[in-house]
Structure formats: C-alpha cells, structure tokens
Amino acid sequence: MKAKHQRLVLVLLVVAAMIGAALLAMSALRDQAAYFYSPADIARLGGVPPGQAMRLGGMVADKSIVHEADGVTIRFTVTDGGATVLVRYKGIVPDLFKENSGVVADGRFGTDGVFVADTILAKHDERYMPPQLAGAEHKTETLAR
Amino acid sequence: MHGFANPTRFLAIARPVTPWLAAAGVLLAGYGLYAGLFLSPPDYLQGETVRILYVHVPAAWLGMGGWTGIAVASLAQIVWRHPLAGVAARAVAVPGALFTALCLLTGSLWGRPAWGTWWQWDGRMTSMLVLLFLYFGYIALANAGDERSGVSRATAIFGLVGAVNIPIINRSVVWWNSLHQPASITLGGSKIDAAILYPLVFSALGFTLIFAAIVLMRMRALLARAKVEARLRRMAAA
Numbered sequence: 001m002k003a004k005h006q007r008l009v010l011v012l013l014v015v016a017a018m019i020g021a022a023l024l025a026m027s028a029l030r031d032q033a034a035y036f037y038s039p040a041d042i043a044r045l046g047g048v049p050p051g052q053a054m055r056l057g058g059m060v061a062d063k064s065i066v067h068e069a070d071g072v073t074i075r076f077t078v079t080d081g082g083a084t085v086l087v088r089y090k091g092i093v094p095d096l097f098k099e100n101s102g103v104v105a106d107g108r109f110g111t112d113g114v115f116v117a118d119t120i121l122a123k124h125d126e127r128y129m130p131p132q133l134a135g136a137e138h139k140t141e142t143l144a145r
Numbered sequence: 146m147h148g149f150a151n152p153t154r155f156l157a158i159a160r161p162v163t164p165w166l167a168a169a170g171v172l173l174a175g176y177g178l179y180a181g182l183f184l185s186p187p188d189y190l191q192g193e194t195v196r197i198l199y200v201h202v203p204a205a206w207l208g209m210g211g212w213t214g215i216a217v218a219s220l221a222q223i224v225w226r227h228p229l230a231g232v233a234a235r236a237v238a239v240p241g242a243l244f245t246a247l248c249l250l251t252g253s254l255w256g257r258p259a260w261g262t263w264w265q266w267d268g269r270m271t272s273m274l275v276l277l278f279l280y281f282g283y284i285a286l287a288n289a290g291d292e293r294s295g296v297s298r299a300t301a302i303f304g305l306v307g308a309v310n311i312p313i314i315n316r317s318v319v320w321w322n323s324l325h326q327p328a329s330i331t332l333g334g335s336k337i338d339a340a341i342l343y344p345l346v347f348s349a350l351g352f353t354l355i356f357a358a359i360v361l362m363r364m365r366a367l368l369a370r371a372k373v374e375a376r377l378r379r380m381a382a383a
Contacts, residue, residue, distance in 0.1 A: 094261030134189030
C-alpha cells in the first residue's frame with residue numbers, strides 16, 4: 001500500500017467518524033435546538049407549566065383571528081394540523097401575520113391555558129410567485145412540522 | 146488535476162482566463178440584478194421585499210460552496226500533496242467569508258420586513274453565523290503559518306473538519322423547527338415561479354463567475370508573493 005493510499009484511507013475514516021459524531025450530536029439536539037415548539041410538541045412533552053417562558057410556532061388557524069374590544073388585543077388559534085393552542089397578544093403584528101400562514105410567538109401559558117404572547121413573528125413558506133398566480137390556497141407542508 | 150500542479154502552467158492558463166471570467170460575471174450578475182429589480186414581478190405575499198433574494202440566495206450558495214471548495218482542496222493537499230491545493234483553499238477563504246457576511250447582512254435586512262425581526266437564533270441563522278466564524282478562523286490560521294503561498298497541514302485539517310457545518314446548514318431547516326423557511330430550490334424542483342426565478346439564475350451564475358475570478362486573482366497574487374520572497378532571499382544570500 002502506497003503512502004498516498006494510506007493517507008486517503010485514514011482521511012476518509014476520519015471524515016466518516018466526524019460525520020457520524022455530528023449526526024449523533026444533531027439528533028441529540030433535536031428538541032433543544034428547535035427554535036419553537038409546535039402544539040403537538042407541547043402535547044408530546046406533557047404540557048408546559050404556566051408562567052414558563054417558551055416559544056410557540058405553527059399555523060394561524062383559518063378564521064380564528066378575533067380583535068378584542070380595546071382595539072389592540074387579538075386572539076387567534078395556533079394549529080399544526082392536529083393539536084391547537086389559543087393565543088392572546090397585545091400589540092402590532094408583522095405585515096405577513098395572517099390566517100393560514102405561519103407564526104412564531106414568544107410568551108408563556110396563563111393559568112387558564114391561553115398562551116399570552118409578548119412577541120409575534122411571521123413565518124412564510126418557501127414558495128414565491130407573482131400576485132396574479134396566487135391561488136386562494138396558502139398551504140404549506142413545512143410549517144405544520 | 147496534476148496537469149495544473151506546475152504553477153507556471155497554471156499561471157499560463159489562469160492569467161488570460163481571469164479577465165474573461167470577471168467580465169462575463171459582471172455582465173450576467175448585472176443583468177440578473179437589473180431583471181430582478183425592474184423586470185420581475187413582486188411576490189404575492191411579500192411584495193417588493195422579495196427582490197432581496199437575488200443577492201441573498203447567490204451569497205448563501207457561494208458562502209457554502211466556498212467552504213466545500215476549501216474542504217476538497219484540503220483533501221487534495223493532505224492526501225495527494227497537490228502543490229496548488231493550499232494556494233486555492235487560501236484564495237477561496239476571503240471571498241467565501243465575504244459572501245457569507247453578505248448573506249447574513251441581506252438576510253437580516255430581509256428578516257425585518259418579512260418576519261418582523263432583524264435576527265433570531267434559529268438553526269439556519271446560527272449555523273450560517275458559525276460558518277462566518279469558521280472562515281475567520283481559517284483565514285487567521287492560514288496567515289499564521291510560515292507557508293509563503295499555500296497553507297500548513299493544520300490549516301488543511303481545519304478546512305476538512307469545518308466542512309461538517311455545511312450539511313448542518315443545509316439540513317437545519319429540516320431537522321429543527323426554524324423561523325427560516327425550507328429550501329425553495331431542491332433536487333426535486335423549484336417552488337419559485339419562473340417569472341421570479343430567471344433573474345436568480347443569471348445573478349447566481351454571474352456572482353459565481355465573479356467569485357471564480359477573485360479566486361484566480363488571489364491565487365496569482367499568492368504565487369507572485371512567494372516568487373518575490375524567494376528572489377529576495379536569493380539576492381540577500383548572494
């Protein structure tokens with residue numbers, strides 16, 4: 001075996017071991033490195049205690065946005081297709097925040113089970129198209145995850 | 146590849162090719178940006194802000210492609226001792242860092258109107274920031290060695306090990322819940338409408354050619370510096 005081939009085998013082994021280690025680390029980080037929890041994640045983890053800061057993400061359910069009488073507070077439902085969470089937020093939302101679209105909310109659960117958000121971010125999907133092509137549907141397979 | 150191992154033969158090809166690459170790159174990227182800013186339609190959801198993608202996406206691809214190039218060159222240096230591999234990797238590092246920074250900057254500018262935030266620590270943004278720091282580390286390590294044009298073995302190993310981050314960036318929006326949306330363009334096809342997509346093709350191709358021209362220029366500069374230093378040493382010894 002020539003020195004060149006020895007080096008090649010050694011480097012390939014090292015690279016394979018490195019990728020294996022990285023994959024193990026990443027799968028171990030699956031929950032910790034998640035940017036937000038979906039309603040299904042919360043159900044899977046057995047609920048989150050009231051008052052604990054967390055980030056909730058999912059789709060704003062169709063026809064769920066309700067403006068309260070004070071004019072600045074809104075209520076809406078976050079869904080991931082199965083589980084749902086009711087959210088209350090007081091403040092200005094991003095332009096892209098709308099029903100049937102993605103949302104990420106920082107906040108905490110109240111004792112009544114309603115999620116009180118301090119910050120609302122909009123998450124959009126990976127499709128781009130001219131306005132005249134946009135159909136009524138705005139589904140994404142990616143936000144429900 | 147060893148046909149180009151001789152720096153003289155490499156320079157004989159690189160020297161005339163550089164201006165053509167640069168000119169073609171500027172033309173293509175210029176047309177791509179013109180078409181992206183003036184000819185293509187706005188997005189149905191985001192409106193005019195979608196035009197940032199004509200810089201953001203090529204910058205992201207080149208930032209990640211740059212490190213992939215460094216990893217391949219590092220492999221060629223460690224295994225085959227290719228004499229120009231270290232020079233190429235070192236030449237790629239600076240434009241690679243530049244485009245990664247450009248990607249983060251345009252991403253931040255885009256994030257404010259689209260998501261409502263300049264910056265969030267989600268998987269995609271964090272791993273891309275890690276890539277920028279890896280570039281900084283690589284550049285520092287490459288300049289710390291006493292190699293005149295190439296890089297030390299330690300630098301090459303760093304270039305190879307740092308490549309672990311590339312698949313992490315790519316998969317970050319699949320493995321973890323993230324604010325950044327998943328890839329629009331995959332092997333399965335494009336989720337970008339053709340009217341919005343075609344300027345991106347031009348700008349991505351154009352920026353890639355400009356990147357290649359910068360790499361060739363930097364490789365020539367590194368080889369020239371090594372030659373000058375060798376000559377100065379001979380003169381000092383004489």
